[in-house]
Amino acid sequence: MLLKNSQTFDPAPFDTISFDLASRRKDVIIMSSDLSKYCQVVRVKNELPDQHLDVGMAEQNLLSVAAGIAKGGYIPIATCFACYITRRAYDQMLICMGTGSGPGTNQDIGPTNIAIGFTPGIANPARIHHQAAEDLGMVRAIPNATVIDPMDPIDFRAAVEAAVGRPGLTYIRGHRGDTPNLLDPSKFNFEIGKTYKLVDGKGLGIITTGHATGWSLEASDLLSERGIDHSILHCPTIKPINEEEVAAFAFEHDQIVTIENHQVVTGLGSLVTEIISDIGGGPRVTRLGLPNIWAPGGSMTHIRRVLGLDAEALANRIGEL
Amino acid sequence: MDDRIRKLELTAARIRRNVLDICRQRGGYAAQGVALADIASVLYFDEMRADGNGWFHDRFVLSNGHDAIMTYGALAESGHYKMEDLRTINEDGGWVDQSPIEGQLGFEITAGSLGQGPSQSAGLAWALRHRGSDARVYCLFSDGELQEGNVWEGVMFAAHQKLSNLCYIVDNNDMQASGHASNVMNVEPVHDKFAAFGLHSIRISGTDIAELIDAFAQARSVTDKPSVLICDTRLWDGIDCLQEALPMAHYTAKTAVDWDAGLAEIGSVIAALEGVVG
Numbered sequence: 001m002l003l004k005n006s007q008t009f010d011p012a013p014f015d016t017i018s019f020d021l022a023s024r025r026k027d028v029i030i031m032s033s034d035l036s037k038y039c040q041v042v043r044v045k046n047e048l049p050d051q052h053l054d055v056g057m058a059e060q061n062l063l064s065v066a067a068g069i070a071k072g073g074y075i076p077i078a079t080c081f082a083c084y085i086t087r088r089a090y091d092q093m094l095i096c097m098g099t100g101s102g103p104g105t106n107q108d109i110g111p112t113n114i115a116i117g118f119t120p121g122i123a124n125p126a127r128i129h130h131q132a133a134e135d136l137g138m139v140r141a142i143p144n145a146t147v148i149d150p151m152d153p154i155d156f157r158a159a160v161e162a163a164v165g166r167p168g169l170t171y172i173r174g175h176r177g178d179t180p181n182l183l184d185p186s187k188f189n190f191e192i193g194k195t196y197k198l199v200d201g202k203g204l205g206i207i208t209t210g211h212a213t214g215w216s217l218e219a220s221d222l223l224s225e226r227g228i229d230h231s232i233l234h235c236p237t238i239k240p241i242n243e244e245e246v247a248a249f250a251f252e253h254d255q256i257v258t259i260e261n262h263q264v265v266t267g268l269g270s271l272v273t274e275i276i277s278d279i280g281g282g283p284r285v286t287r288l289g290l291p292n293i294w295a296p297g298g299s300m301t302h303i304r305r306v307l308g309l310d311a312e313a314l315a316n317r318i319g320e321l
Numbered sequence: 322m323d324d325r326i327r328k329l330e331l332t333a334a335r336i337r338r339n340v341l342d343i344c345r346q347r348g349g350y351a352a353q354g355v356a357l358a359d360i361a362s363v364l365y366f367d368e369m370r371a372d373g374n375g376w377f378h379d380r381f382v383l384s385n386g387h388d389a390i391m392t393y394g395a396l397a398e399s400g401h402y403k404m405e406d407l408r409t410i411n412e413d414g415g416w417v418d419q420s421p422i423e424g425q426l427g428f429e430i431t432a433g434s435l436g437q438g439p440s441q442s443a444g445l446a447w448a449l450r451h452r453g454s455d456a457r458v459y460c461l462f463s464d465g466e467l468q469e470g471n472v473w474e475g476v477m478f479a480a481h482q483k484l485s486n487l488c489y490i491v492d493n494n495d496m497q498a499s500g501h502a503s504n505v506m507n508v509e510p511v512h513d514k515f516a517a518f519g520l521h522s523i524r525i526s527g528t529d530i531a532e533l534i535d536a537f538a539q540a541r542s543v544t545d546k547p548s549v550l551i552c553d554t555r556l557w558d559g560i561d562c563l564q565e566a567l568p569m570a571h572y573t574a575k576t577a578v579d580w581d582a583g584l585a586e587i588g589s590v591i592a593a594l595e596g597v598v599g
Contacts, residue, residue: 029448050451053447055474055478056474056477056478056481058474058477058478060440060470060471060474061440061471061474061475061477061478064437064440064441064444064471064474064475065440065441065443065444065447065475065478066444067430067441067444068382068430068440068441068442068443068444068445068446068447068448069444069445069447069448070444071429071430071441071444071445071448072444072445072446072447072448072449072451072452073448073452074448074451074452076444091434091437092437092471095431095433095434095437096430096431096437096441099422099423099431100423100424100431105422105423105424106421106422106423106424106425107423107424110423110424
């Protein structure tokens with residue numbers, strides 16, 4: 001389901017995704033908190049102004065106004081940097097957007113509330129304050145929430161489209177700027193929860209998500225050159241993930257490595273170990289990603305090199321296992 | 322007009338009785354429920370329009386879960402809740418929450434985390450206006466909540482969007498969990514603050530039916546900005562014999578006041594008004 005030898009980039013994935021969606025669905029409102037340009041909400045803002053709403057530099061307001069708009073019959077898609085939309089406004093995400101739908105609430109099917117966090121993890125060059133290294137862990141702790149970390153413009157688009165039809169809170173990590181086209185849209189069929197085996201091998205199994213799926217594919221080429229057989233499982237849905245598929249993949253392999261653009265604490269690595277340890281007797285899991293230290297700033301290329309997450313370092317670390 | 326006022330005064334008295342009846346079971350935010358009874362009477366029985374299907378065309382957003390007791394007292398009077406159910410409030414395994422979750426009848430939002438009503442109601446008002454509805458949105462919050470930044474973010478948004486279909490009601494009772502708001506963290510001048518944010522600000526006692534009717538009408542007549550009714554209520558307003566529980570009456574424990582005395586006093590008020598209204 002991967003494109004062959006693709007070296008193309010989508011310069012502004014969400015600009016097209018949001019414009020196409022808002023053109024088709026007049027009940028969708030794209031919301032910003034002073035970062036429309038920096039989340040690439042340009043065409044909707046300029047060409048569909050009735051469907052764009054900016055609440056100013058106020059992330060708590062972004063999510064609480066969004067929740068009010070949802071109760072008024074619209075589908076809000078709140079956009080901001082991942083760090084602010086989760087850390088700064090976590091209570092509004094949980095209480096205002098997250099308590100109106102599903103088991104344990106008063107409504108089986110409540111309003112749809114969507115939040116998209118851009119430049120997650122080390123995709124933002126400004127260290128610490130602009131880097132959301134804990135957003136997946138925070139949001140996956142919210143009951144009934146849906147959490148998606150897409151790998152490229154194709155599954156990002158599919159995730160947004162799926163979220164619009166889904167009651168309750170959905171949090172999606174967004175891609176911004178030149179984003180590599182990796183998936184073949186004619187062969188990739190997105191479903192919430194489903195996992196995707198991108199490389200089929202034996203022995204070593206890599207489980208990955210989001211930006212790190214691209215990193216894993218880079219490392220995969222080096223591993224193949226070195227004769228290290230391996231598989232790669234892409235997990236765009238962090239919650240509710242298909243645990244049976246993750247477990248089946250894990251138990252097919254002797255050694256599991258998780259790779260994520262997120263702290264190894266509470267993120268995908270934690271999730272995979274939870275699934276496997278609940279069953280017991282599974283393979284060893286090595287968690288690669290952002291360590292529980294303050295990451296440096298700068299380009300993603302630089303930060304990956306410092307943290308041992310560039311293709312060469314990943315291949316070396318995996319090869320040493 | 323006199324008959325309309327007397328009827329609403331009677332309804333307010335009955336709401337006060339319901340509040341005492343409910344709170345005497347296991348304690349509760351009785352002093353607030355009693356003090357807000359006049360606002361609840363005018364809001365639910367005069368100001369908000371019916372939808373023709375047994376509910377309201379206009380929308381009420383309760384921002385502070387503590388004041389759910391006001392809504393319970395009013396919706397028991399309208400027949401939407403049964404007193405026998407409400408008397409189970411906070412019972413282990415029961416369904417009547419002291420501070421309800423979004424989607425329970427009469428509760429638009431999950432309101433226990435304070436300061437989130439002003440912006441959610443503003444979003445709701447924006448959406449209703451956007452879709453061409455003439456429904457109005459009312460949102461009640463407390464002066465203690467004015468210490469939350471999210472309140473002022475919502476107020477700023479409402480003013481910027483000129484949401485004239487939105488009417489805030491501030492329960493300005495100078496009381497929060499740790500004591501008088503004026504001692505804990507002064508929020509005054511409340512009227513000037515809202516006016517400076519661009520709202521049509523009206524300051525009233527909050528316990529006079531005629532004054533409330535006028536204030537809501539005035540808010541409705543404003544076409545270019547949201548309105549706010551700043552209501553200077555005081556805990557236990559409307560029941561004299563329970564004033565002794567003041568000043569520290571944020572939460573009233575089951576054993577803190579003489580519920581029978583309060584019910585006897587409000588029973589006399591109800592009897593007198595029933596004689597007038599007929």
